[in-house]
Amino acid sequence: MTKKDLKIVFFGTPDFAVESLRRLVEEGYNIAAVVTAPDKPAGRGRSLQMSAVKQYALEAGLPVLQPEKLKDPAFVEQLRGIGAQLFIVIAFRMLPEVVWTMPPLGTFNLHGSLLPRYRGAAPIIRAVMNGDPRTGVTTFFLKHEIDSGDIIDSRAIEIGPDENAGS
Numbered sequence: 001m002t003k004k005d006l007k008i009v010f011f012g013t014p015d016f017a018v019e020s021l022r023r024l025v026e027e028g029y030n031i032a033a034v035v036t037a038p039d040k041p042a043g044r045g046r047s048l049q050m051s052a053v054k055q056y057a058l059e060a061g062l063p064v065l066q067p068e069k070l071k072d073p074a075f076v077e078q079l080r081g082i083g084a085q086l087f088i089v090i091a092f093r094m095l096p097e098v099v100w101t102m103p104p105l106g107t108f109n110l111h112g113s114l115l116p117r118y119r120g121a122a123p124i125i126r127a128v129m130n131g132d133p134r135t136g137v138t139t140f141f142l143k144h145e146i147d148s149g150d151i152i153d154s155r156a157i158e159i160g161p162d163e164n165a166g167s
Contacts, residue, residue: 007084014053038066085104086105087106095107108139111139
């Protein structure tokens with residue numbers, strides 16, 4: 001199966017997820033759809049703001065799905081109709097089993113920590129706050145318990161003394 005034959009649905013919302021999506025697109029992978037959080041009111045004017053992932057997806061001409069509820073039968077059927085073989089999740093909500101078990105090649109997540117340390121939300125911030133000397137990313141296949149599936153790979157980086165979560 002080639003990159004073009006492999007249909008992927010990408011799930012993500014913040015800036016942290018954008019670079020991975022960009023890389024997949026630039027490498028020629030077939031991103032059949034992008035799922036991201038619904039637009040939310042922000043700022044003084046409370047105008048609707050798109051997620052960073054949605055902004056990039058629209059620039060790249062990718063179809064965008066923004067379900068309010070991930071268990072909504074209409075969304076599940078829409079997702080099933082795409083016929084993706086693989087789902088990739090980066091900085092997104094916890095997926096219900098009906099969603100993450102859908103693709104035949106599975107669903108994997110890129111998590112911003114060296115698992116099993118800092119499961120759940122805000123792992124980078126927690127590593128910096130706790131003074132950890134290093135952090136990294138881990139890819140793993142999803143299963144029932146949050147951030148606990150079979151690890152595919154991990155990469156560590158040092159945290160410099162003057163670095164913050166943004167850097």
